[in-house]
Amino acid sequence: MLRRRNLLTTLLIALPWALLLTLWHQYPTTPLLNGTSALRDEGLPSCVRQQQSIRATPKVIQNYVYSRPPPWSDSLPTIFVITPTYTRPVQKAELTRLANTFLHVQNLHWVVVEDSPRRTNLVSNLLEKAGLNFTHLNVETPKSLKLGLSWIPSHTPRGTLQRNLGLHWLRDSFSNTAPPEGVVYFADDDNTYSLELFEEMRYTRRVSVWPVAFVGGLRYESPKVSPAGKVVGWKTVFDPNRPFAIDMAGFAISIKLILEKPQASFKLEGVKGGYQETSLLKDLVTMDGLEPKAANCTKVLVWHTRTERPTLVNEGKRGFTDPRVEV
């Protein structure tokens, strides 16, 4: 009798704690920037979610979205844009203006890869409302990598795991089906892209390259193109002897090539500053296989702009503004 009562008591004491633990595991209370716990249910394709929202009680949805991407075309090659992103105050602003740019480009598929343990509500909602074709992935960079493999912070390769996940998803999606004609472009969320750039890269056969502004301490860096139209070198000041002295925003790779070479990905170990692009491209192509675009690399169509970190000094320790308002 006594033993049974003890067992019962123990169970009754342990049960609520066990429940609490499972809850805490699923819904972390560490506040993210916008103060809400950010779990999204996974596995449901976004199509289904939209259907459900329409069948729910109708609320007045005001039609603010007057823009949408141009209709998908069968004959035009697809541009897969892989954008690594991470939570920070300007994230929503950067992704908003990037979406405004991409809404003009036909046959563009945006692959957004968050550096986070779970997909955040902020990015999910933004992608759904934007109206673009998208894929939303996430992978967290382990702390040991974030602090940098080398002691010089600027040499830490950033966004590497995220870009690799984007490539992995592409290879996975087209492992059984015939891949579409298309290119892959790595677009950081703070750069500026002209619309002409996307049309230049669309018909890439292997790997195409073009100049990029505001990198390497110069007005622009560009490949050196011979009169015959082949890339013969690099017009850079910083280490022009790199195999591929080009910025992440300065090249695009055709999907066929990505699928042909499944081992090619960005390397994490032993990558010096400025060699991240080389770590991928050396497994894909050689310099004479590069296709120069932008009028034989004489026009600047992409700018490596960087956004200032906003000073949130007046927030203080406890926060001045309402954390439930998403910024």
Add this chain to the structure above:
Amino acid sequence: MIPIPLPHYIFPSPRHFIPPPGHFTPFPCSFSPLFSPHPPHSSPHPPPIYPLPPPLHLYPPANIFMPPLPAPPRPVQKAELVRLSQTLLHVRALHWVVVEDAPAPTALVGGLLAASGVPFTHLHAPTPPEIRRRPGDPPWLRPRGVEQRNRALQWLRDTRPPGEAAVVYFADDDNTYSLRLFEEMRSTRGVSVWPVGLVGGLRFERPLVAGGRVVGFHTAWKPERPFPLDMAGFAVALPLLRARPAARFDPAAERGYLESSLLGGLVTPAQLEPKADNCTQVLVWHTRTEKPKLRQEEQLQRQGRGSDPRIEV
């Protein structure tokens, strides 16, 4: 304590949507949930908007004029204007008034505007040398863009037909604007206001709204100002500007009082119209672009080997 097995995942199944290849599907799934060319019959939405180019008569015509602030030529000028034009190109019935701080309109800006596809007017108004910021001065030292914005106000008052129902918005070229913002401001009758993100040392500044009226302002920097707003946080109806011909920006205004110098001559704070869901949504962000590091460029130029100046950046 019984250990509970924790689920373990590395690469979760992604959320994604790839349209079915080929034809244009009217199924709402293909587009943003906020927009469908064939809305379900039970929906209470207003009639759908048709694809670009949209017919201008669908809504009460309310052209939006935007005099932005291109500062004296700086390296990122073209990039900023390119990405601003990509946002503006989505907004219907918008007229972009670009006022350069230069003695004459430059070919860089002129060419960009012509190629952008946005309806525009290209003006110029040089800042007097004594007020112009010198290299090394911090950005907040002197009020920027006063002459340019006043020139735009003058152009609006002089050239637009009287009685035109339009809205004027001052948009700096380095801020970020969501498309919804422009639709929110379209219904401005006097002066409308909304929150601005990443400004005043806060995540966002906003007017405080009670009962549909502005009753105060939630800011931390100089809250004693008559209108503690950012330039990107308000829009003015053109008829109101015409009714108050003396209203303009004061070049001698103290730091942070530029907006108040204009708005004080137009409305009282109680007359402000709150937008963006009673000022609870952030639809514009006061982003600033870093000055690019051009050290190697400067070194090369000193050696006479600078980059080709004919290539426009």
